Amino acid sequence: MTKLESIKSKVSQAEDFARKIWLAGLGAYAKSYDEVQGKADELSAEASKVFEDLVAKGETVEAETKDKFKAKADDLKVSERVAEVREKLGMNSKGTSEKIDELSAKIDALADTVAKLSAK
Template sequence: MSNDKKSLKDVSSQAGELAKSIWLAGLGAYGRAYDDAQEVVEKASKESPRLFKELVEKGNKLEAQAREKLGDVSTIGKTASIEERISKMRASLGFGHTASADDIERLEKKLDALSKKVDALTKSSASAPATAAPKAKAPRKAAAKKAPAKKAAE
């Protein structure tokens, strides 16, 4: 049994050493990950001021471009009235020129003249159907009389 005790003792010591090795490997992995993370943090902290400066420069350029474009827009709004801007927009869209007060007055006069003519026509057409209706009925009666006469003659 002493042999069995020795082999059991060897196996248990080997298992203990293996467990300790596994534990130390895990601890080493943790230490290495921590060291790598520290390097990344240090590198980022060294690069962050440079990156920040680059972002600020880019922002300044974009702000200057935006102010330039907004400046163009704001001067348009200050120099042109709403009517001028509308006429420019219509011209750019191809709607042609806008009507002036004279054009509108001329069109109103034409519209009044046309309304008077339409009123006159409706008044004359209201009295015309009473005289025109009997004329339309008379030919029909004559045609109806001739047709039975032919049948009787035959």
Template sequence: MNNIEMIKEKAASAEVLARKVWLAGLGAYGKGFEEAKSRFETLSTDSNKMFADLVVKGEKLETEGKSKFTEAKTKLVAKTDLDHRVEAVRAKLGLDSSDTDAKIEELSAKIDALTAAVAKLAK
């Protein structure tokens, strides 16, 4: 083999090697891109699932909160109605607390008047 053929063979070999290096680089880039794309899709899917789960949890808590609020409101209304009824009965029986002091003073005045009348009669 002469020098020219040897040079051509070495150049062809170098060209093949350079092409393989180029293709290996492209392959590495492609593999990296696919991995990044796969991870992004996984993250995107996971975040969408997490968001949907949070929405479901929020709806459940909202329903429970509304239910507890309605229950508390119903109890409060019932207690208020009962308090009004008790006040009405106390007023009808003359046990209204605002009238008690006035009635005690009125009775004290009557007792004082009776005591004075008995004292006059006793003289």
């Protein structure tokens, strides 16, 4: 083998080795990319599940809150109606207990009168 052939052989071996280094680097990149892509897919699926769980929990809380507000609104409507009736009956003014005492006394007097009349 001549010196020129020896040099060409070594250059060819160096080119093969450089190509193998290049391919190993490319393979490492591809393998890393695949692993990262797999992890990203897992995280995406997990994030979707967590998001759906949060949405479901939010729907539950919203429904409970609406029920509580509806019950409170119904209570307020009843309270407003009671206040309206009390106002019409004059029970919101001062002296309501005096009026009730006065009416009770009149009823007692009427009951006594009826009792006396029926005794005759």
